[in-house]
Amino acid sequence: MNSAKVNDRSKKIARKLIKRVLSTSIENPDNPESIAFFQADTYRFYFLMSFMWEFFEGNEISQEYAISLVPRKFASRIKRLQVLKQAVQLGFIYEQSSEVDKRRRIYAPTEILLKDFLDYAENTAVVVETNT
Numbered sequence: 531m532n533s534a535k536v537n538d539r540s541k542k543i544a545r546k547l548i549k550r551v552l553s554t555s556i557e558n559p560d561n562p563e564s565i566a567f568f569q570a571d572t573y574r575f576y577f578l579m580s581f582m583w584e585f586f587e588g589n590e591i592s593q594e595y596a597i598s599l600v601p602r603k604f605a606s607r608i609k610r611l612q613v614l615k616q617a618v619q620l621g622f623i624y625e626q627s628s629e630v631d632k633r634r635r636i637y638a639p640t641e642i643l644l645k646d647f648l649d650y651a652e653n654t655a656v657v658v659e660t661n662t
Contacts, residue, residue: 554654562646564622573605574613581623582639582647591637592628 555569568578580599597610617623622643628634
């Protein structure tokens with residue numbers, strides 16, 4: 531199929547989506563540090579989206595659960611652990627001991643990441659809301 535067979539309305543919607551995604555991600559030098567960190571590669575971005583989904587669903591996110599959120603084909607176990615630990619060190623994800631089992635670690639977004647993510651979602655969602 532070539533693009534000439536796609537109707538003009540669909541092309542316009544697709545172009546707006548592409549422009550909005552690019553302008554709110556890779557091409558946006560004003561992205562906060564937290565969002566830029568997670569947009570650095572496919573794994574991190576997929577992890578961010580999955581992690582925030584689980585957070586908004588109210589699910590408890592343990593270390594094993596956090597690193598299982600993204601399919602193995604995107605990163606080795608070591609890389610998955612490194613990204614999680616790096617996000618904790620940078621202050622984007624909060625780590626605490628489980629109240630039930632002190633050896634178990636539970637993760638949640640920090641206030642910084644939560645605010646940045648909600649702002650990012652609002653800026654990106656405009657395309658979805660105006661074209662549905």
